[in-house]
Amino acid sequence: MKPILTVEFKATQNGQDFYEESVPLQSPEELFEFVAVDGGCDNIPDEVDEIQMLFMAPEHANKQNPIADKQVTLELGMVYITGPLSEIVQTAEQLLDKAGRGELSESFLKVINAGT
Numbered sequence: 001m002k003p004i005l006t007v008e009f010k011a012t013q014n015g016q017d018f019y020e021e022s023v024p025l026q027s028p029e030e031l032f033e034f035v036a037v038d039g040g041c042d043n044i045p046d047e048v049d050e051i052q053m054l055f056m057a058p059e060h061a062n063k064q065n066p067i068a069d070k071q072v073t074l075e076l077g078m079v080y081i082t083g084p085l086s087e088i089v090q091t092a093e094q095l096l097d098k099a100g101r102g103e104l105s106e107s108f109l110k111v112i113n114a115g116t
Contacts, residue, residue: 005031005083006054011047020048028091032098035108042107048078051111055083055091062086077113 003024011018025031031053034040044051062068068086075081076095081088098104099114109115 002056004028004056006056007031007034008052008054009044009048010050010052011045012049013047020045028094031091032094032103035095035104036098037103037105039105039108041105041111044107044111051079053079053081053083055081055087058084078111 003026005025005028007023007025009020011020023034025034058069069084071082072085072088073080073082074088074092081091095104099109106115
């Protein structure tokens with residue numbers, strides 16, 4: 001199964017960019033497990049200063065509504081989520097919903113500038 005999303009962690013030191021790792025995710029659920037309370041997001045090293053989430057292009061183009069496949073980037077603090085507009089909108093709605101229900105880790109809320 002091809003990943004639908006990759007997550008890269010970047011740190012900058014002495015003007016040079018270092019990519020800590022690239023994590024392939026198979027489903028949006030894996031992303032939300034990662035940013036949930038007690039998810040892997042709590043283990044992000046302090047040196048990381050940017051997190052790039054890249055949704056892969058859809059397997060089949062949306063011929064009825066081509067704007068749904070247009071590449072866009074949503075910036076939330078130091079998190080950049082890039083991919084098809086339809087995926088970004090859906091992900092943003094789910095993030096809002098999960099934040100409102102207290103399902104996102106404090107670590108993730110801090111990196112998107114929404115935490116305390």
